[in-house]
Structure formats: structure tokens, C-alpha cells
Amino acid sequence: MGGGAGKAVLARAAMAAVEPLVELFLELGVTSPEAESLLRSVFVHKAREWLAKPSTAEDSPSDVRVSLVTGVHRNFVRSILAEPPRIAAARAQKGHRASRLLEAWHSDPKYLDSSGKPRDLSEREQEPSFQSLASTYLPGAAPSMVLEELRRAGLVQMLSEHRVRVRNRTFRMHGVNASNISELGNRARELLETLTHNLRQPEARLFCEAMPSIEVDVARVPFVRDLIARRAGNFLAAMEQELAIEASGSRRCKSGERVRVGLTTIETER
Numbered sequence: 001m002g003g004g005a006g007k008a009v010l011a012r013a014a015m016a017a018v019e020p021l022v023e024l025f026l027e028l029g030v031t032s033p034e035a036e037s038l039l040r041s042v043f044v045h046k047a048r049e050w051l052a053k054p055s056t057a058e059d060s061p062s063d064v065r066v067s068l069v070t071g072v073h074r075n076f077v078r079s080i081l082a083e084p085p086r087i088a089a090a091r092a093q094k095g096h097r098a099s100r101l102l103e104a105w106h107s108d109p110k111y112l113d114s115s116g117k118p119r120d121l122s123e124r125e126q127e128p129s130f131q132s133l134a135s136t137y138l139p140g141a142a143p144s145m146v147l148e149e150l151r152r153a154g155l156v157q158m159l160s161e162h163r164v165r166v167r168n169r170t171f172r173m174h175g176v177n178a179s180n181i182s183e184l185g186n187r188a189r190e191l192l193e194t195l196t197h198n199l200r201q202p203e204a205r206l207f208c209e210a211m212p213s214i215e216v217d218v219a220r221v222p223f224v225r226d227l228i229a230r231r232a233g234n235f236l237a238a239m240e241q242e243l244a245i246e247a248s249g250s251r252r253c254k255s256g257e258r259v260r261v262g263l264t265t266i267e268t269e270r
Contacts (some may be wrong), residue, residue: 017192024184029099029153029170034087041085043070044077098150101137105166108133123147123162130164187264225267232265239263 051061134143
């Protein structure tokens, strides 16, 4: 397999790793243009790090060099590298189309009550209505479709007599914050780094093993999940204790160099 066709096939195969991230972005209200902007930024920063590795013999890769390997124009490379990876401001300002409607619901006097809070709106019969709000701030989109999307995302609440109450001003998943999303990203990166290392260096594989799947009666699934959780938890606790003893003894070594060792087990939905 060679040439552009081969590269396309391999890249498409790797996209399976991105699908859960795309689903998370959708739930967070991150649009495709925003995600593409963020990916481009990460791509450029990572390319500079990659080119600066000892194997490339290039201590400080130029913008032109980064542009060559990423396909991003060197003028954009310079501006992207001037700040940490992020969604471009122009993309962030546009954001999710429905965000404009939510913002208007919280700021347009027509849709506020006497205390300045968002009104509960009739779907379409009485003004001000959700239909007029959607038609004004999301022209071209069917109000019923917009309402269904907001309801699915948990951003509105359906009341009696076909009335609608807004619940949040922005797309936000319950229980999600920057800290636990960062933890998710770090865990996913660790797994992908191990898997890609093993692809590149099969002669020096890092431990990453799985048992073959075994069919069990669906009624036994709760028991099996509990069994796996208990066994894995006991294993991790025992390993932590043994490693702590090893770490205590190794402090007497005179090399002065230390490395961090940790173990992770995961349960998948498949």
C-alpha cells in the first residue's frame, strides 16, 4: 500500500480513535469549524515539537519547515505558535448557531420579564413566542427542529400548555468541568501514546494486553461487572502497596534519578 491512497486509508482507519472525542464535542456544543480550528492549532504546535526531536536533527524548526509538514501557510503558523493551542477567536465568536438564540433569550428585552429574567415562551401561539425568537435569531432553521435540539441538549424545559422555559445560557454537560475533561484527555493520551509506541517499536513493546472476550448470559452482566471491578481494584491496591515498598527501598540508591510508575484498568462498553 503506497502513495496518497495508502495514506488516506491509514488516516481513515485511525479516525476511530477520534469518534468518541467528536461525540463529546457535540454534547459540549463545540462546532465542526471550532474543532477544526483547535485541531489545526494543536497540529502546528505538535509539529514543531516533533521536528525538534533529536531524530530530526533540527533544534529550532522554522515556520517554513512547520508549514511544509503541516500544510498550514507559514503566516498562519507564526500566529498560531504565538499562543497556546486554542480555538481561533474568529471561530469562537461564531460558535454554535443555537448559542445566538440562547444569548438573545437572556438579553433581548422582548423576551425578558419585568425583572429582567428570560420569559417562559409559548411555542408559537402567543407573542413573544419561541417561534418568533427562532425565526429572528436562527433564520433558515425550522423552529420546531431548533426546539427539539435544545430539548435534547437539556437547554430548555417543556411546560404545560405548549410553553417553553430556558434552563441554561450555554451548552454545558451536567457534571462536566475543565478539571475532569483534562483528566479524560490525559488518560486518552496515555493510552494512545502506548498504542502508537507499540506500532512503531514492536520489538520494544510497552505492556498493553487484553483477554479475549467471552460470552455470558445478559442476566449475569451485573455480577460480572462487579467481579471485574473487585478483582481489578484488589490488584491495583496490591500493586500500589508493593510499589510503595519498592519506592521506599530505592531511595537508598545513589543514582538520584526517579521515574513515576502507575497502572490503569478500564472497562469498555463493547
